[in-house]
Amino acid sequence: MSNLSASPTPQSSGPAIELAGVNKWYGEFHVLRDINLRVRRGEKIVVCGPSGSGKSTMIRCINRLEEHQKGRIVVDGVELTNDLKKIDLVRQEVGMVFQHFNLFPHLTILENCTLAPIWVRKMPKKKAEEVAMHFLTRVRIPEQANKYPGQLSGGQQQRVAIARALCMRPKVMLFDEPTSALDPEMVKEVLDTMVSLANDGMTMICVTHEMGFARQVADRVIFMDAGQIVEENEPNAFFSNPQHERTKLFLSQILH
Numbered sequence: 302m303s304n305l306s307a308s309p310t311p312q313s314s315g316p317a318i319e320l321a322g323v324n325k326w327y328g329e330f331h332v333l334r335d336i337n338l339r340v341r342r343g344e345k346i347v348v349c350g351p352s353g354s355g356k357s358t359m360i361r362c363i364n365r366l367e368e369h370q371k372g373r374i375v376v377d378g379v380e381l382t383n384d385l386k387k388i389d390l391v392r393q394e395v396g397m398v399f400q401h402f403n404l405f406p407h408l409t410i411l412e413n414c415t416l417a418p419i420w421v422r423k424m425p426k427k428k429a430e431e432v433a434m435h436f437l438t439r440v441r442i443p444e445q446a447n448k449y450p451g452q453l454s455g456g457q458q459q460r461v462a463i464a465r466a467l468c469m470r471p472k473v474m475l476f477d478e479p480t481s482a483l484d485p486e487m488v489k490e491v492l493d494t495m496v497s498l499a500n501d502g503m504t505m506i507c508v509t510h511e512m513g514f515a516r517q518v519a520d521r522v523i524f525m526d527a528g529q530i531v532e533e534n535e536p537n538a539f540f541s542n543p544q545h546e547r548t549k550l551f552l553s554q555i556l557h
């Protein structure tokens with residue numbers, strides 16, 4: 302199993318993800334306004350901003366859980382269009398971890414992890430189980446493999462969700478507030494797992510208000526407000542010298 306690092310070898314050069322002039326409306330509501338973002342391979346981006354600023358919508362557009370109406374989104378060289386084959390392909394390349402884990406409650410932890418590799422990647426069951434056990438070990442819960450999600454703590458369930466995403470061998474991992482539904486004592490165990498993925502070279506976009514995590518792993522912190530990227534910078538400069546009044550206000554609220 303030594304070839305199963307969390308981060309697969311990139312297949313091509315160029316940015317891992319590119320958003321160019323991306324706009325999205327929910328009905329009349331203009332939720333994303335001209336988003337431009339290039340994410341390098343191996344780069345770690347932390348996205349923060351007030352509630353309702355469009356953070357989740359932006360990352361949900363990247364794996365096509367939401368559809369943008371204007372602009373371009375390119376993932377690993379493939380532009381997202383309405384071509385279903387391309388969408389399937391992109392979903393396989395982009396792992397997503399949600400706030401509320403989204404595990405299947407009636408499947409065991411092992412079955413949660415092997416479902417997509419078997420049905421989508423057409424991996425033989427035995428191999429899928431071997432891969433699943435590798436990643437459950439990677440997130441330090443191999444002994445939970447035969448339990449059901451309801452038998453695990455929130456922190457353990459979120460680590461299963463991370464392992465499940467890794468089993469698809471994604472090139473990019475998207476995290477949408479992965480710790481905000483957890484009790485404080487479980488936050489650290491999930492953040493530690495994310496730090497270890499970051500150290501392994503995984504390309505990551507994380508919507509989170511865990512600013513300690515941002516300081517520790519982010520190459521760039523992005524601040525969104527009212528559907529726009531208002532400010533971005535490397536963490537030291539972002540935290541010590543925010544430029545926009547909106548960013549200053551936000552940081553003063555969450556850092557105290």
Ligand SMILES: Nc1ncnc2c1ncn2[C@@H]1O[C@H](COP(=O)(O)OP(=O)(O)OP(=O)(O)O)[C@@H](O)[C@H]1O
Pocket residue numbers: 327330332350351352353354355356357358359
């Ligand atoms: N499916 C939807 N239909 C209509 N409006 C939506 C939909 N999803 C989100 N919105 C609205 O779009 C705006 C942006 O939502 P989004 O969830 O992207 O923000 P966010 O920055 O991630 O917020 P939070 O930090 O609270 O999760 C919000 O005003 C929200 O109410």
